Amino acid sequence: MSEPTLSFERDVKPLFREKDRASMSKAFDLWSAADVAAHGEAIAGRLRDGSMPCDGPWPAEQIETFTRWLDADARP
Numbered sequence: 001m002s003e004p005t006l007s008f009e010r011d012v013k014p015l016f017r018e019k020d021r022a023s024m025s026k027a028f029d030l031w032s033a034a035d036v037a038a039h040g041e042a043i044a045g046r047l048r049d050g051s052m053p054c055d056g057p058w059p060a061e062q063i064e065t066f067t068r069w070l071d072a073d074a075r076p
C-alpha cells in the first residue's frame with residue numbers, strides 16, 4: 001500500500017501561518033506551491049535544522065509531511 005498523495009493546497013499550505021508568509025515574503029511566497037517547490041531544498045533544510053520558523057521548530061510530523069510532498073512531485 002502506498003502512502004496517499006499529498007496536495008499543497010490541502011496538506012502543506014495550512015502548515016504555514018500568515019505570520020510565516022509575511023515574514024518570508026521578500027524571499028518567497030509560502031502560500032504558493034510553485035514558489036515553495038522552487039525553494040524547497042532551502043525550506044526543508046531550515047525546517048530540519050530547526051532554525052525556521054524563527055519562533056520555534058516544527059514538530060517532526062509536519063516536517064515529514066513537507067518533505068514527503070517535496071520529494072514526491074511537489075504537486076499543487
Ligand code: HEM
Binds near residue numbers: 019027043046054
Ligand atoms: C515555516 C515558516 C518559515 C520557513 C519555511 C522559513 C524559511 C526560511 C528560509 C529558507 C530562509 C533562508 C532564505 C534565503 O537565504 O534566501 C529564511 C530566512 C529568514 N527567515 Fe524564515 N522561514 C519561516 C518563518 C519565519 C518567521 C516566522 C520569521 C520571523 C519573523 C522568519 C525570519 C527569517 C529571517 C530574519 C531570515 C533571514 C536570516 C536568516 O537567514 O536566518 N522566518 N527563512
